[in-house]
Amino acid sequence: MxxxxxxxxxxxxxxxxxxxxxxxxxxxxxxxxxxxxxxxxxxxxxxxxxxxxxxxxxxxxxxxxxxxxxxxxxxxxxxxxxxxxxxxxxxxxxxxxxxxxxxxxxxxxxxxxxxxxxxxxxRGRVVVVSKERVKQDAITYEDLADPKWKGKFCIRAGQHPYNNAFFAAYLTHHGAEKTEAYLKALKANTARKPGGGDRDVARDILSGQCDIALINTYYIGLMSTATNEQKGWFEAIKPLKTTFANGGTHVxxxxxxxxxxxxxxxxxxxxxxxxxxxxxxxxxxxxxxxxxxxxxxxxxAIVKLIGTVTPDKVALTDIAKNRKAAADLVDKAGFDN
Known part of the structure; x- marks a missing residue:
């Protein structure tokens, strides 16, 4: 039992x-x-x-x-x-x-x-240009301020987080005085008021409104697989090897x-x-x-599409620390006006 x-x-x-x-x-x-x-x-x-x-x-x-x-x-x-x-x-x-x-x-x-x-x-922030109208293959961020681009440059709002981070990186490289001058030079080169989205600058290159613009790399990839008018925007642009004069690509x-x-x-x-x-x-x-x-x-997929980028050596923590100062300089320069 x-x-x-x-x-x-x-x-x-x-x-x-x-x-x-x-x-x-x-x-x-x-x-x-x-x-x-x-x-x-x-x-x-x-x-x-x-x-x-x-x-x-x-x-x-x-x-x-x-x-x-x-x-x-x-x-x-x-x-x-x-x-x-x-x-x-x-x-x-x-x-x-x-x-x-x-x-x-x-x-x-x-x-x-x-x-x-x-x-x-x-994700890199790089320069794209018109395939038909611009023949160079590389550029520095500093070169965007060259007067030869007057009336030909398109960019989304300077206070957008993508550009705020980029300008903070520029500030980290060059200091406040040179960054303010750079912002004013970029503003003078714009073909239209800064605004819209990154894909919009590719559209405006296709239309002939601008020849050169700043864009996040993943938008290039997304447009490359589009089944609407954005495919045409992609086909109109060419990404350039883009770096700081004394560094790498802003990411x-x-x-x-x-x-x-x-x-x-x-x-x-x-x-x-x-x-x-x-x-x-x-x-x-x-x-x-x-x-x-x-x-x-x-x-x-992105490397197959546009090749590799070499990230800038500036620490991302330093860029983050400079974002408020960069935003203030964008306002001071009247960039988005």
């Missing part, structure tokens, strides 16, 4: 067998579009067994994490723009990403101070940080490391024609 103790043990074992093992997980807060991230996130789960609980937010990411406080479930933040990720650090909601793989893969100028954030992909980034109170910190590190792998860099970067940060990735 089976005694009560043995019956209890059998019942306990049955309960344990019937209870599924809880899967490991990591909680991601991001402002990126689901379609861009999901392929890489799904591959991460398949390869590691770690489920990604993604919260997609249009805005208010920092405010939400701050409001959640020490009880926030956020493990990883993934945003676009160095200003946004640096603001998260300033808000005190991040912690250092400690990883030998990250240190090896991501150059120091593409990481935050004390490694509080990490670049995942890059902005998509970047990740580990939340200060991350409940799954180890898995947060694993997710960031995975996003830097060759497989994930292609899955993630190609979705929006962004440059990989992993130098071992040679065949990304």
């Amino acid at each position: 089976i005694d009560k103790t043995r019956l209890s043990l059998i019942a306990l074992a049955s309960c344990l067998l019937a209870t599924p093992v809880l899967a490991q997980s990591v909680n991601l807060y991001t402002t990126r579009e689901p379609a861009l991230l999901n392929p890489a996130l799904e591959a991460f789960t398949k390869d590691t067994g770690i489920k990604v609980n993604a919260v997609f937010l249009k805005d208010g990411l920092q405010e939400r994490i701050k409001a959640e406080g020490a009880n926030s479930p956020a493990d990883v933040m993934l945003v676009v723009d160095v200003g946004e990720i640096n603001a998260a650090v300033d808000a005190g909601i991040t912690q250092p990403v400690k990883s030998a793989l990250v240190d090896k893969t991501v150059p120091a100028q593409l990481r935050g101070a004390q490694d509080n954030w990490v670049t995942l992909t890059k 902005n980034v998509s970047a990740a940080a580990i939340a200060k109170h991350a409940p799954n910190k180890d898995n947060a590190v694993k997710l960031i490391e995975y996003m830097l792998s060759e497989k994930a860099q292609v899955l993630y970067g190609d979705g929006n024609f962004e440059f990989p940060v992993n130098a071992d990735v040679k065949e990304s």
Whole structure:
């Protein structure tokens, strides 16, 4: 006859067998579009067994994490723009990403101070010109101020975040006095009031309103695959090898940080490391024609389209610090008037 103790043990074992093992997980807060991230996130789960609980937010990411406080479930933040990720650090909601793989893969100028954030992909801000009317293949950002471009230059608003970051980079290179003079020279060269979007400058090159413009590289990629009039805009332009006179190409980034109170910190590190792998860099970067940060990735979609860029050596943290001063100079120069 089976005694009560043995019956209890059998019942306990049955309960344990019937209870599924809880899967490991990591909680991601991001402002990126689901379609861009999901392929890489799904591959991460398949390869590691770690489920990604993604919260997609249009805005208010920092405010939400701050409001959640020490009880926030956020493990990883993934945003676009160095200003946004640096603001998260300033808000005190991040912690250092400690990883030998990250240190090896991501150059120091593409990481935050004390490694509080990490670049995942890059987008260059480069000069495009009319294929028909401009024959040169390379240019410096400084050359855009040359009077030979008077009435031929198009650009979106100077206070737009893309241009604000670029002007902050120029300020980091050249100082306030030269940056103000540069802004006034660019303004004098414009064919129209600064405004519209990056793709609009390609449209205006096709129409003949301007010959030269500044654009983010991923827009070139997106127009190249368009099935509407934007395909014609793409075919009218030619990207130039664009650098600072004493540096490389200005880039902005998509970047990740580990939340200060991350409940799954180890898995947060694993997710960031995975996003830097060759497989994930292609899955993630190609979705929006962004440059990989992993130098071992040679065949990304944007590289096939326009070639490689050499990022400027100026630290992105220095650019972030100069954004307010750059915005003030844009106003002082009357750039958007």
